[in-house]
Amino acid sequence: MTYQHYIDGEWVDGHGTDTFESTNPANGETLGEFRQGTPEDIEDAIAAADAAEDEWQSMSRIARAEYLWDIYHELKDRHQELGEVVTKECGKEISEGKADVAEAWHMVEWAAGDARHPKGDVVPSEIADKDAYMRRKPRGVVGCITPWNFPVAIPFWHMAVALVEGNTVVWKPAEQTPWCGQIIAEMFEDAGIPEGVFNMVQGFGDAGARIVDHDDVDTVLFTGSAEVGQEVGQKVAEDPGKLAACEMGGKNGIVVTEEADLDIAVHSAVMSSFKTTGQRCVSSERLIVHEDVYDEFKERYVEVAKDVAVGDPLDEGTFMGPAIEPEHVEKIQKYNDLAREEAKNVLVDRTELGDDEIPEGHEDGNWVGPFVYEVDYDPDLRSIKEEVFGPHVALIEYSGDIERAVEIHNDTPYGLAGAVISEDYRQINYYRDNAEVGLAYGNLPCIGAEVQLPFGGVKKSGNGYPSAREVIEAVTERTAWTLNNSKDIEMAQGLSADI
Numbered sequence: 001m002t003y004q005h006y007i008d009g010e011w012v013d014g015h016g017t018d019t020f021e022s023t024n025p026a027n028g029e030t031l032g033e034f035r036q037g038t039p040e041d042i043e044d045a046i047a048a049a050d051a052a053e054d055e056w057q058s059m060s061r062i063a064r065a066e067y068l069w070d071i072y073h074e075l076k077d078r079h080q081e082l083g084e085v086v087t088k089e090c091g092k093e094i095s096e097g098k099a100d101v102a103e104a105w106h107m108v109e110w111a112a113g114d115a116r117h118p119k120g121d122v123v124p125s126e127i128a129d130k131d132a133y134m135r136r137k138p139r140g141v142v143g144c145i146t147p148w149n150f151p152v153a154i155p156f157w158h159m160a161v162a163l164v165e166g167n168t169v170v171w172k173p174a175e176q177t178p179w180c181g182q183i184i185a186e187m188f189e190d191a192g193i194p195e196g197v198f199n200m201v202q203g204f205g206d207a208g209a210r211i212v213d214h215d216d217v218d219t220v221l222f223t224g225s226a227e228v229g230q231e232v233g234q235k236v237a238e239d240p241g242k243l244a245a246c247e248m249g250g251k252n253g254i255v256v257t258e259e260a261d262l263d264i265a266v267h268s269a270v271m272s273s274f275k276t277t278g279q280r281c282v283s284s285e286r287l288i289v290h291e292d293v294y295d296e297f298k299e300r301y302v303e304v305a306k307d308v309a310v311g312d313p314l315d316e317g318t319f320m321g322p323a324i325e326p327e328h329v330e331k332i333q334k335y336n337d338l339a340r341e342e343a344k345n346v347l348v349d350r351t352e353l354g355d356d357e358i359p360e361g362h363e364d365g366n367w368v369g370p371f372v373y374e375v376d377y378d379p380d381l382r383s384i385k386e387e388v389f390g391p392h393v394a395l396i397e398y399s400g401d402i403e404r405a406v407e408i409h410n411d412t413p414y415g416l417a418g419a420v421i422s423e424d425y426r427q428i429n430y431y432r433d434n435a436e437v438g439l440a441y442g443n444l445p446c447i448g449a450e451v452q453l454p455f456g457g458v459k460k461s462g463n464g465y466p467s468a469r470e471v472i473e474a475v476t477e478r479t480a481w482t483l484n485n486s487k488d489i490e491m492a493q494g495l496s497a498d499i
């Protein structure tokens, strides 16, 4: 069978005739066939979302949240099964597949629970008999474009708060993970969400582009690559009434100072660089290590990187699954080639895995292992500035103080995540205050953020927070409501009310 789009409460084929397949990146197996959405399908979904707004907004926040509580329970009840789906479709090892599902229900719990919290502010006024408030209203139709690497969690980052606040949604899942998209759409259907409130169109960039440039979309939430995010931001900026919150990539650094506990340093670096095969936007590709501990850190880190278990992501013993697509393996290989030219030394090169490393029956997987190199620091080296989105890691030795380390750390076009490893609180505080990132960690990997914190970056990493609690800013309008309780008109700022 060919899976369809979910528009206006119906499963539909849409306008196009093309279909596409979802493929397991670990073995090349086809997981399902899906209708490929067109810009016209997006238009239908937007029309449905637009028409559904009034009724949805006439309900209380708490009533709207009830639909999400149903989904919360389903995500929890199906934890193992859905974790395996995530792992099969995007290749993350199984604990990560399950963590993706957990992060989704955490977000739903946060948003649905938040429905019972006060919204807006009571604000003081200069005038005694005047009441002033900041009230929040839904923006209307929210368009969501989500990536493949968190195919369950990130859609809920975007949609959970947007829906509770009274917006209706048009969502395009990543083309690499349509099966997760299908399952989430079925959950909304099973929860009985009113027609048109939630719409899902499968497809590629042309469908996504229609979400971005359509006049009836009020907010665009985008999580994905810096290139596409920049286009989304530029397009949306042409329409002053529209908002975009984009969260893009990173070239994230970990600073290991001369005061570091090296057990924590090696552990944090390995987690940050190789979990998800380096394909988190928060993954670390730069390790900035003080000269006093450099040799020992290098030896220990390289030892782990040489041994890290790459293999079937459904196996509990696997640390790293495959890359998402053959084209992505090629991109990683190209950057490994570039690093071979720019590096002082290549320390680990598992670009091509040996036949004995590839699990039986998985010969068609998109395999690529860790690549680790050291450079003589030069800010112009492309390999240490451009995001690879893979297990491609540079070791950068520094001498001097924490100020120098943070200077190197900040010297990339990106600013998403980073960490400092140190036992010295002054160094830690310096890093916290000066690291140009949205997510800063001390003595931890720079991955694994929790949904109740803001998630987003600075510089090329983003222009907003399409995630977690901060989504509220992108999916609501703030209105100032002022009420005079007296029979006289008295104005603020000493403005005369005489007529």
Ligand code: UN1
Binding pocket: 103, 149, 150, 279, 280, 281, 282, 283, 446, 447, 448, 449, 450
């Ligand atoms: C991403 O890498 O695109 O902080 C999102 C983390 C996860 C989300 C990552 N909570 O690693």
